[in-house]
Amino acid sequence: MASLSQELSVYSQAMNLRTQRHQLLASNIANADTPGYKARDFSFEKAMQNAMAGSNGGSIALATTSGTHLQGSGMSGAATLQYRTETQSAVDGNTVDMDVERSQISENAIQYQIVSQLISDTFKGMRTALSSTSS
Amino acid sequence: MSLFNVFQVSSSAMTAQSMRLNAVASNLANADSIVSADGKPYRAKQVVFEATPMGSDGDLSKGVRVRQVVEDASPARMVYDPKNAAADEKGYVAYSNVNVVEEMTNMISASRSYQTNVEVMNTAKTMMLRTLTIGQG
Helix, strand or coil: CHHHHHHHHHHHHHHHHHHHHHHHHHHHHHCCCCCCCCCEECCHHHHHHHHHHHHHCCCCCCCCCCCCCCCCCCCHHHCCCEECCCCCCCCCCCCCCHHHHHHHHHHHHHHHHHHHHHHHHHHHHHHHHHHHHHC | CCCHHHHHHHHHHHHHHHHHHHHHHHHHHCCCCCCCCCCCCCCCEEEEEEEEECCCCCCCCEEEEEEEEEECCCCCEEEECCCCCCCCCCCEEEECCCCHHHHHHHHHHHHHHHHHHHHHHHHHHHHHHHHHCCCCC
């Protein structure tokens, strides 16, 4: 069963990161008219690699130097936020490009649905395997 | 479930945009006003947006709020009309400083931004509903 939980942990990590990215892109779109707001994003590929490297190393918990420190989950640490390079500068210092944000958010939503489909398929495979042995 | 933060962020943006639309409406309604409540010519009102942290994920999701409503500092529109009761000694009447064209573009921009945020909310809803179907069928 280790392989199933391992496989699912990859998917859930991907889903987590997709959710975080969706929040970030929604914030960018919400602040499309806010003066001085800088659009932010993170590279999903890099964040996923970081997360996988962390989980392979055994622990993704934050290092603590005292017993009174709180244990962070370390999940969101996988993604490093970066500012988007602007294509056209606005007078009010806002760097949100609506076209880019909208295409990215659509892409992100589709990728999220792909991951959820993959999880469903994994379960479906398990169920098929179980039903074939019981009959 | 941090996707709920998307709802908060988008709804804050929708509130902010509708306040902007409200300001546009009152500006356009008073485009030809001579005096406002304080006895001076009406001054166009503009909302100032500000990004504000929202939800449980701190830095990740930023919503919008209206920091303040400022009054347009540009001078009143002076129209020569000596017959008008509100005319000064030179025969000029001070009308409001509302720029109608500017307000119309503001209105279009606000309604488009509002629509986009509704769409973002719908996308988040689709994603969440999709998550609920995991393991079914």
